[in-house]
Amino acid sequence: MTHDPNCIFCKIVAGQIPAKKVFEDEQLLAFHDIRPHAPVHFLIIPKLHLASLEEVQPEHEALLGRMLGLAPRLAREQGADNGFRTVVNTGIDGGQEVFHLHVHVMGGPRPWKIG
Ligand code: AMP
Ligand code: ZN
Numbered sequence: 001m002t003h004d005p006n007c008i009f010c011k012i013v014a015g016q017i018p019a020k021k022v023f024e025d026e027q028l029l030a031f032h033d034i035r036p037h038a039p040v041h042f043l044i045i046p047k048l049h050l051a052s053l054e055e056v057q058p059e060h061e062a063l064l065g066r067m068l069g070l071a072p073r074l075a076r077e078q079g080a081d082n083g084f085r086t087v088v089n090t091g092i093d094g095g096q097e098v099f100h101l102h103v104h105v106m107g108g109p110r111p112w113k114i115g
Contacts, residue, residue, distance in 0.1 A: 004049045009100035013047045023074055027063060030074055030105075039108025040080040044070055050101040053090045071105050080107025 004010050012019045012031065019031035022042050033041040044067045050056060056064060068086065075084040084107030089096040106112070 001049050004100070007049055007098075007100050009045050009098055009102065010049050013045070022078060023070065028066060028070065030070070033104065036106075036113075037104075038085075038106035038112040040075065040078045040084070041104065041106045042074065042078060043102040043104055044074070045100060045102045051099040052094075052096055052101055053088060056101070067103050071103065075105050075107050078107075080105075082109070083107060 003014070008017065011017045013029055019029075021029065021031045023030040023044075027047055028044060029047055030042050030044045033043055046060075046063050046067065048060075048063070050060065071084065071086055084105055087104040087106070088102070089104075
């Protein structure tokens with residue numbers, strides 16, 4: 001499935017619900033988390049609907065690499081200039097709430113609200 005009409009992040013990709021975008025290209029989208037845990041908190045997602053890391057196949061490895069490779073540049077642009085945390089929650093026990101693959105990027109001066 002490349003697009004899941006019931007998926008909230010696919011709806012953001014399709015422009016059906018709004019998001020505060022920080023980056024977009026043909027493959028990837030990054031936008032601010034609606035409930036930030038840190039002064040800087042955004043998500044990097046593939047436009048392709050992949051439910052989680054569990055669904056990733058060898059042909060997606062370059063896409064995963066791009067997602068992580070983008071993180072430092074976007075973190076700096078968003079003002080996280082002293083380091084950042086990347087998190088990928090996978091599955092129920094991993095604490096995943098939205099089943100469209102995403103990398104959390106969190107940074108900015110501490111203390112943070114959570115973590
Ligand atoms: P998780 O699946 O637990 O890794 O986290 C999903 C994240 O998506 C949470 O941090 C939510 O705050 C965030 N989120 C859920 N809906 C939206 C939305 N419409 N726009 C931006 N962030 C969202
Ligand atoms: Zn999706």
